Amino acid sequence: MWVRYAPRLMNAILTHFYFVIVSVSIGSILAVILAIALSRFKKAAKYLMPILGIFQTIPGIVFIGVLFIYIGMRPETVIIALSVYAILPVLKNAYTGIVTVDPALIEAGRGIGMNPWILLWRVELPMALNSIITGIRMSTIYTVSWAVLAAMIGQGGLGEFIYIGINSNMKQFIVMGSIPAALMAIGLGYLIDKVQVKLTPRGLRRN
Amino acid sequence: MIEFQHISKSYHGKPIINDLSFTIHDGEFIVLIGPSGCGKTTTLKMINRLITMDSGKILIDNEDITKKDLTDLRTHIGYVIQQIGLFPNMTVAQNISVVPKLLKWGKEDMDKRVRELLEMVDLPYEEYAHKYPNEMSGGQQQRVGVLRALAARPPVLLMDEPFGALDPITRDTLQEELKDLQQKLNITTVFVTHDMEEAIKLADQIVFMDKGDIVQMDSPEEMLRNPKADIIRQFMGKHTKQNTIELTCGEIMKTNVLKVDNKRKVLESLELMRSKGTDSVVVVDKTNTYMGIVNIDDLQKRGIPGQSIENIIRNDVITLSTEAHAKEAMDAIQNQRADFVVVLNDKQKVVGIITKGSIARSLSTTLWGENNV
Secondary structure, eight states, X not given: OHXXXXXXXXXXXXXXXXXXXXXXXXXXXXXXXXXXXXXXXHHHHHHHHHHHHHHHXXXXXXXXXXXXXXXXXXXXXXXHHHHHHHHHHHHHHHHHHHHTSOHHHHHHHHHTTOOHHXXXXXXXXXXXXXXXXXXXXXXXXXXXXXGGGGGGGTOOSTHHHHHHHHHHXXXXXXXXXXXXXXXXXXXXXXXXXXXXXXXXXXXXXXX | OEEEEEEEEEETTEEEEEEEEEEEOTTOEEEEEOSTXXXXXXXXXXXXXXXXXXXXXXXXXXXXXXXXXXXXXXXXXXXXXXXXXXXXXXXXXXXXXHHHHHTTOOHHHHHHHHHHHHHHTTOOHHHHTTOOGXXXXXXXXXXXXXXXXXXXXXSXXXXXXXXXXXXXXXXXXXXXXXXXXXXXXXXEEEEEESOHHHHHHHOSEEEEEETTEEEEEEOHHXXXXXXXXXXXXXXXXXXXGGGGOOOBHHHHOBOOOOEEETTOBHHHHHHHHHHHTOSEEEEXXXXXXXXXXXXXXXXXXXXXXXXXXXXXXXXXXXXXXXXXXXHHHHHHHHHSOOSEEEEEOTTSBEEEEEEHXXXXXXXXXXXXXXXXX
């Protein structure tokens, strides 16, 4: 059975992976930009962050459903939905990372002549990088599981196997869909950990 | 030349600086000092426009600082803060190169400058250039903090309590290094502190501020000689007293003396000394009258277990009366290498002892006040 379905499974894994990578990339970029913007307006952020949090509580299934009505049965629907969901964990972490940079560093930076842009690029973002990557890691792992929903509107991915399994009551299909998904989550998580260590300068590593 | 012309500043209606005018000449080392809230830090930060004044003008070399481009102004004014503020994500070399990089120096020039600067403060390039701030001590970090401020050869250096967070010995070394550097580079320096000793050591001119006004601006010598207000005298107090130290032994002695009765047994006494971590102990009789001391060597070598310590009491320790001049105790400890001196009252009762430690403590309290010890 595994052999017979191998090509289709392979295809599903690739589709799934594609959804995750594209959505997390888009989501993270938007999140970091948003976090930078919000960190300039901390007062506004105090009200905006909880509102954005509410978004996160809308079940993915509902969101994809609504988007489906407007955009249709297309991969874009999945990408948009997953990207939106990928934003929040990164946004929260990036925002916290930026606003918790030691005020002494900001003062030193300003005092020796860094303009706000340079300060952002050379001090605030590097100092927040660790926390941003932690957010991306969370988003990635969530997105691997949310991407299962793509199959709901016929866009493939590992969800396909899971849905078939549930509908036909055949456990093997469920296992065939979920094990690669779990491995993907673990693998990507591990990879991001490695990247994080690599990108953290020695001066910022703990002890 | 930096000129303050009628500068005023208030926060939320509360005046911080009132119509401040003074001039700092090229190459001068100015120390702003005064009680907290006197406006000294505000004054400093107005020079590089981290704080904007409400009214008045600051001119650097006859140019109004508010007319200058902000980056241009700040890259030509070195800035050092108490929290050091080295960027933890950058190496020492990168930290020092921040301002040269803002000024778009070439890579080679920057590297050469980093070497030159590190050498000036005895931090070998090979060993330190590629270290991160968290891999160095606080003193080394602040040396780099000073170098970062000096990197682009600014004509002006601002320092906001730069050594306030360092331990006294490191602070001392850094003060000396700074004074040397400042004289060598002939850089106009404005330095904020609340430590009069530091001000006297470093300043060409001390500006004493209180409640947003300059109370007195003078050379350290002149300020020491003729303080113009009580508040300055209070700040100085610790220093002017120097000539009139008239301490007695009674004033500098420690009163919690470890004493044993002359009938105590050898082993008991040994145990007592071990538990208190002391090498010798004062022996008294039942009426607290001084008999001598025993030391741990004698106890171990000559003491007979089970017997009392009476026959190994030594009498060669110097004793002084409470009225004796403290200098006698110092002489005894300095010149005769005594470990301690026993202080007796007029009835030969033990009232205290004086050790090197108690002398140091009382000296520092007398010179610098209770809080600095």
